[in-house]
Amino acid sequence: MKKYIHPKWYTKVPVLFENNVIYITGSTSSYLSVEILAKVHPAYQKKLETTLSSPADKFNKKYKKSTK
Template sequence: MPKSNIHPKWFKDTPVLCDGKPLSLVGSTKNELQIDIWLGNHPFYTKSQVVIDSEGRVERFMKKYGLNSADQ
């Protein structure tokens, strides 16, 4: 016989919160979901992403394989 009462409680309208602000309602086994990053504040989607060339990695790659930016 399968065990009874082994499934967690299902919350039909669980609020998804980011910085205390409600974003949406979803179904979950938790009564509240806290998230740090979502579509509205992710650097990729807000076009605030900065690509940093640390330690000249691009230049080292180009030099290693004998490529120039004008070759493209």
């Protein structure tokens, strides 16, 4: 077996978001930083408006009868 082919394993690596430690994990990297976090991302907080409509909505919009 070859020696020294495996990367060094760090057992306590801080995961940082905006210079705040989120949690501690193990990794082959001594430093981890994330740019997007589910707690603050609008898509995960349901703050984004969805523009998708169902096929039934498209049909009703296309063949809508006037109510006058």
